[in-house]
Amino acid sequence: MCSVSISQRTSSKPAIGAQAKQALLTAGFRKAPPPEGFISPVTWGIEGNVIERFGGAGVSKEKISCVRDSYVFNFPGTPTEFLRIFREYYGPTMNAFDAAAKNGRADDLQKELEVLFNSQNKSSSKGATSIPATFLRVTVSV
Secondary structure (H helix, E strand, O other): OEEEEEEOOOOOOOOHHHHHHHHHHHOOOOOOOOOOOOOOHHHHHOHHHHHHHHHHOOOOHHHEEEEEEEEEEEEOOOHHHHHHHHHHHOHHHHHHHHHHHHOOOHHHHHHHHHHHHHHHOOOOOOOOEEEEEEEEEEEEOO
């Protein structure tokens, strides 16, 4: 049995991944289009796409289980400090800041993401961050 966790928004309020993507697009921090045939990791959170992809590999729909689940990003620091970790170590965020810097907009991106991280923080402690995210947990029986 193989278990794969895939992000996907499931409520009327988007998970942080979807909101961050929207913030990046709104701010105009786009990079070159992906190569032909590239499958966006974001689409792995859509149940129909998951079933179609595994079906293409010969896995029947009956062997695929999809369950919506949540993960909470807990960080022992402020949302701005948590953003710093994303900026320094998380590839898509690093790429967005590189692109923004080339256009002289790194400060704008920093401000937009700080607003996003702060708005999603559910921690009751001022010095901590707790940001919930929803994902699609996929289990394939082979």
